[in-house]
Amino acid sequence: MRVAVVGLGYVGLVTGACLAEWEHDVTGVDADPRRLATLREGRVPFHEPRLPELVADGIANGRLSFTDDLRGAAAAAEMVIVAVGTHDGNGGWQTDTVRGALADIVPVMADDATLVIRSTLPPDFIKQLPALVASRRATAGVPPIPVMLNPEFTREGRAVRDYQQPDRVVLGVVSDPDGHGEAALRELYHSAAAPVVVMGAIDAAITKLGANLFLATKISFANELAEICDAFGADVDTVVDGMSYDSRIGGSFLRAGVGFGGSCLPNQVSMTIRTAAQFGVETPLLTAVDEVNHRRRSQVVERAATLLDGTVRGRRIALLGLTFKPDTDDLRDAPALTIAGELLELGATVVAYDPMPTARERSGTLVPGLEVVPAAADALRGADVAVLVTEWPEFVELDWALAGPTMSRRNIIDGRNVLRGAELAAAGFTYTSFGRGTVAPEVVEEGIGAGATRVASLQWGRG
Numbered sequence: 001m002r003v004a005v006v007g008l009g010y011v012g013l014v015t016g017a018c019l020a021e022w023e024h025d026v027t028g029v030d031a032d033p034r035r036l037a038t039l040r041e042g043r044v045p046f047h048e049p050r051l052p053e054l055v056a057d058g059i060a061n062g063r064l065s066f067t068d069d070l071r072g073a074a075a076a077a078e079m080v081i082v083a084v085g086t087h088d089g090n091g092g093w094q095t096d097t098v099r100g101a102l103a104d105i106v107p108v109m110a111d112d113a114t115l116v117i118r119s120t121l122p123p124d125f126i127k128q129l130p131a132l133v134a135s136r137r138a139t140a141g142v143p144p145i146p147v148m149l150n151p152e153f154t155r156e157g158r159a160v161r162d163y164q165q166p167d168r169v170v171l172g173v174v175s176d177p178d179g180h181g182e183a184a185l186r187e188l189y190h191s192a193a194a195p196v197v198v199m200g201a202i203d204a205a206i207t208k209l210g211a212n213l214f215l216a217t218k219i220s221f222a223n224e225l226a227e228i229c230d231a232f233g234a235d236v237d238t239v240v241d242g243m244s245y246d247s248r249i250g251g252s253f254l255r256a257g258v259g260f261g262g263s264c265l266p267n268q269v270s271m272t273i274r275t276a277a278q279f280g281v282e283t284p285l286l287t288a289v290d291e292v293n294h295r296r297r298s299q300v301v302e303r304a305a306t307l308l309d310g311t312v313r314g315r316r317i318a319l320l321g322l323t324f325k326p327d328t329d330d331l332r333d334a335p336a337l338t339i340a341g342e343l344l345e346l347g348a349t350v351v352a353y354d355p356m357p358t359a360r361e362r363s364g365t366l367v368p369g370l371e372v373v374p375a376a377a378d379a380l381r382g383a384d385v386a387v388l389v390t391e392w393p394e395f396v397e398l399d400w401a402l403a404g405p406t407m408s409r410r411n412i413i414d415g416r417n418v419l420r421g422a423e424l425a426a427a428g429f430t431y432t433s434f435g436r437g438t439v440a441p442e443v444v445e446e447g448i449g450a451g452a453t454r455v456a457s458l459q460w461g462r463g
């Protein structure tokens with residue numbers, strides 16, 4: 001199928017490259033000349049595993065090309081997929097970019113082509129879509145075209161896999177009187193062995209939101225459960241494992257820690273709370289999800305202070321990990337940046353390291369005063385507390401026994417519950433995580449060997 005993908009950010013570029021691999025003929029459209037130049041050289045402007053290979057292959061076999069000629073690409077396509085950004089950068093939606101793209105695309109599309117919206121949009125805008133597209137077609141003196149929604153459920157760091165092996169494909173019918181749009185999308189996805197679920201457009205838009213809101217709720221639930229576990233001396237990992245055998249619950253997205261970040265979950269929680277309020281709907285559950293999530297970041301700072309006799313002022317804190325999760329270079333709403341900002345404000349010296357060079361380069365400018373170093377060892381040297389914020393394998397596999405003696409004090413806050421507390425305590429660390437208690441080196445009485453003591457009664461400052 002001849003496909004034009006409009007907007008070459010995370011969503012659009014993954015979509016275009018994966019479709020090219022499925023042997024569709026894809027033209028990617030973007031207005032940013034620098035982005036286009038990078039892509040034409042076969043380079044991807046952000047980190048996403050397997051994507052550079054797919055882009056390079058697509059360019060080499062001629063099935064993937066890039067242009068800024070939106071109208072030309074739209075006019076030549078059997079399907080136009082709109083994947084432009086919809087965040088206003090301030091926790092809200094903006095629909096101007098989509099509206100602008102549609103104004104150019106809709107009048108020139110072929111009469112037998114299908115318009116597909118993949119950008120995540122507020123439900124009230126979806127309601128306006130049929131009239132908006134129909135009026136632009138009518139003004140141009142051309143017949144109506146099918147309009148479909150195809151929300152995305154891909155995760156950064158696993159986007160190619162998620163796209164090509166989806167759990168389901170959701171198709172929302174905006175306007176498709178003779179079923180041509182649905183048939184075209186089914187053909188587009190013929191290589192994906194997944195159920196195709198067809199529904200109304202508003203249902204599809206809320207399915208997309210609902211999935212993310214539920215995932216966010218699971219994470220905040222796990223984080224609140226972790227606090228309960230800490231209070232009673234239980235281990236949240238063991239508890240979640242015990243719960244996960246219940247098929248009604250499952251075990252995924254219940255990892256406690258510093259909470260969720262990124263461009264999707266936090267934004268979509270806050271945008272939904274705002275939009276719902278505008279329509280007179282109260283969302284106390286989502287408000288709590290948001291609050292629990294944001295509190296996690298401050299709790300890291302409070303824990304650091306508790307470990308350092310009450311204050312971080314004048315202390316050196318090492319942050320391991322800056323990106324909002326591993327295998328991405330994305331710093332949008334990354335917990336590490338908020339934690340760094342709060343620590344700096346309290347007078348700490350904050351030294352951060354992330355394995356992703358581009359994330360290191362950008363984070364210094366995003367958080368004034370943050371010192372960014374090129375190796376984990378540099379961050380840890382002289383540190384009073386190490387905070388593991390992102391569970392990059394490099395940190396999970398780090399030789400802490402080697403790093404310990406270089407630190408000023410051996411304190412670790414494991415923000416992702418991925419390290420082994422007992423081993424670290426045996427190596428002389430005071431180790432704390434979320435919902436798994438705290439272990440400290442045993443107080444060594446003359447001649448008695450060191451071991452680990454669980455310090456279940458340690459009370460964390462609650463501000």
Ligand code: UGA
Nearest residue numbers: 152153154155156219253254255259260261262264324325
């Ligand atoms: C999320 C959804 O998972 C995708 O299905 C969706 O398509 C995407 O948003 C989107 O709307 O575009 P993403 O933000 O890339 O994907 O990353 P996730 O894997 O969902 O992780 C989000 C955050 O939650 C990360 O900071 C991660 O560390 C955190 N998390 C995840 C936890 O704290 N605990 C968990 O158990 C799982």
